[in-house]
Amino acid sequence: MADKKSRLGCSIDLAGKGKQLGYLTLTWSDNKYAHGPILVPIAVISGAPGKTALLAGGTHGDEYEGQLIARQIIAETDPAQVTGRIIVLPSHNYLAVTEGLRCATVDNVNLNRAFPGDADGSPTMMLAHFVETAILPLCDVAMDLHSGGRNGEYLPVGYLRQAGDAAFMKRKLEATRAFGAPMTVVVGKTADDRSLSAACDRVGVPMIASELGGQGAISMGPYRVGYAGVRGVLAHYGILEPPPDGVPAERTRYMSIPDRSYSAMTPADGLFMPAVVLGDEVKAGDLAGTVYPLGDLTALPVEIRFQKVGTAVARKAATLVRRGEFMFHTAIEVSEASLAG
């Protein structure tokens, strides 16, 4: 499918100079979108010759920290200060952003499970195909800023897909250190291959993703970590000078979630009362929280316990929970040497 020509257009010249603000045109014809294309915002800020970075926010429409970091970068960046090019998709899954949802209702496809996409597929598949075939080949580095969305919350972390040969992993680890989040969660080589991270691996572009707070609102601490991280990566690639207050120190703690036993799952529907907060160190047997079944008051509350030692890095933020959902993910520190490829 990747060899088909995209049906999307672009209102600006991706190779042009200066600050261009425009949109991708995605023509789709159903009951709601029959009378004109869907316009997906895109900005290109280009200065003297140099490297190209892609910055994406809103890959999931209900994750706001990344969307606003991307918009801050567009607003404040003068192309005269840029060596190279910054391509920004601040509302990457635009229809999902307009609806405040993780996935757009037009096709209910998760953009981060849509790559390599399909030139003749649904709107989200068409968009993924354009990004993988027309944008990623232009890039030297990519950043995709996620957070927990309406129903989740993460510590502010970098997110790295462990894949590729030793030389490629070295470039990814350098980008991750430049992002400089206090922790970086590493997902294994078996992670889903339909994500933007996986698309970057296919195209050979080092990619640093992130998870920055959540709960369907702006978390200021994670926002600051994310913004500083973006500036750190742009400085590392020589695209923008560091801001006056500097960029993060080039270090991070690498964290792994080895398997599902490091996640606390609820075996029952109900209302969840957590017993720990993000960042807590937990041991096997510690209480993660209690689920109170909804209807039958004689049904006993269900205690959920951690199975392994670890640091709580993500949680289910919604209180109303469904059997099988994860209430917490915990991670353990791993050495950078173990990730080298």
Ligand SMILES: [Zn+2]
């Ligand atoms: Zn996301």
